[in-house]
Amino acid sequence: MSATVRSSVSFERLVELRLAVEAFHCDYADVLDRGDIEAWPDFFTDDGVYRVIARDNAEANMPLCLMLCEGKGMLKDRAYAIAHTEMYAPRYVQHQISLTRITGVDGAQIKAEANYAVFETLIDEPTRILQVGRYRDTFRLVNDRLLLADRLCVFDTVVVPNCVVFPV
């Protein structure tokens, strides 16, 4: 956690928040790794924004996203498309989320970052790295529950292997 956050929030509060965010990551990864895609929008606030952007674009100030959802409606439409309209080979995905840190606290709003890796396994093929990247998150405490108001996934794996079916 950064020095500026540490000076404004107690150490105990930061540890508590970090554990809460890590628990959130566990639940989020569990839903996606089980393939329960239509439960995924529930991790977001009604106005939650979800973006997956190549690091190359992010660093060049080019806004094009691999996936862009502005609000619960678009999150649900993305989940519905994956569950019911898109054609793709069956696959397992598995998230590894690490190095979680709290980067800002402002009332009920918490900023946090973490590294992620997503592994993908297709029938008769070796497991491959689908994506490695970094979450830049803004959480909001709603009824004692953390929800994502903004998740920006900046991925280093700029050359995508074939396609990214599920959100990361």
Added chain:
Amino acid sequence: MTAGQKNECAFEAPPPFDMASIDDLRWPNDPGELPDWLFTDERIYALERDRIFRGPTWNYVALEAELPKGGDYVRSYVGSFPVVVARDMRGEVHVFENRCAHRGVEFCKTYRGNTRSFVCPYHQWTYDLTGRLAGVPFRRGVGGKGGYPEDFDLNEHSLRKLNAVCRNGVVFASFSDKVEPLADYLGPELLAEFDTIFNGRKLRVLGIHRNVLEGNWKLYQENLKDPYHATLLHTYLTTFGLFVAGNRTGIITDAKGRHSALLNAKPADRPANDESKADIRSFKPGMKLADPRVLDFVTEFDSPWSSSAITIWPNLILIRQMNILSLRMLVPQGPGRFMIVWTAFGYEDDSAEMTQHRLRQNNIFGPGGFLGIDDNEALKFVQDGLRQSVPRSGIAALGQDEESMDTVITDRAIRHMYRHYRDLMGF
């Protein structure tokens, strides 16, 4: 040598190819029959590199909007060949090989940037923005010893240049001096579709996707010449009328059959659930979007078509789908693999809302797109089949070679492409 001197280093023509070496590959004189080896054989791939990508073709390499200022450059490709596209201080755009003339180093390792010169990191050979060799270290040696011979001529060791042409902000390159002017290369019908998008308005690049597909590059050209799949595979196209049989649709090709445009006029409302939809499993009449903004269509072009999916032989797909504007550059990496570089753009004078709308609509395409995923997966499935099974020919037999353009249950454009391909390849 003066500073303004031009780089005259050019590529030689590819060496003659021994056609007897592929005598075992038999292709009946029927462009509707597509033998597996077209997509899997290393010798065919090598011949394609020589006769198509180094042949009399124009290849997309960049948008001028990526190089607004003198000294701006991008890494790119012509076929599988790495090139650099750079703008010199006088504003002229140059395309040259990304390979040091000294020892072959691929010297440009960044996607884009701004520079006064390109310095090879290995031995510091230095090239100007036209690709001309401007200097080498220790040319005369040290203390009178070593160095290059007296008659060593920098001019003979410049980067080899390709022919380059810009049309309304789009940069094409060719290895060939024999290729016709770009407008003639495209032909009047395709040029009109091209100019609808590139109409002189300044462009703004919104970003770039890159992905690698485990398939043959020609499958991607075919995919956009294949209205049969478009109306069957893609729920977003069929259900919301972005492309579906029963709409006002059509496919046009140029006189040589190498380029095409798949055209569609989206109905104001959703398409009717009539008998033309009975065969379409992807058609979901009950589907509703929770946030339909992704499908908003802001009229901005003087065209009867809401979408125009253009293939420009051999390395470019140009898409106008409602307010999505994007280029897909094909970069072959062997017979069974290619990279796609997707460049999404809008116009410099777009409002902030219009830019956000284009970004939102781009959810439909790309390696994470609602229907981009369908295509990427389908092409991989094709290559999986060709790679592992007992060889056989595929067929592209729908429709007639001469038919009205508004027939879309047809493989006509695929056959036209392979007829041209046979000519280029010398079959």
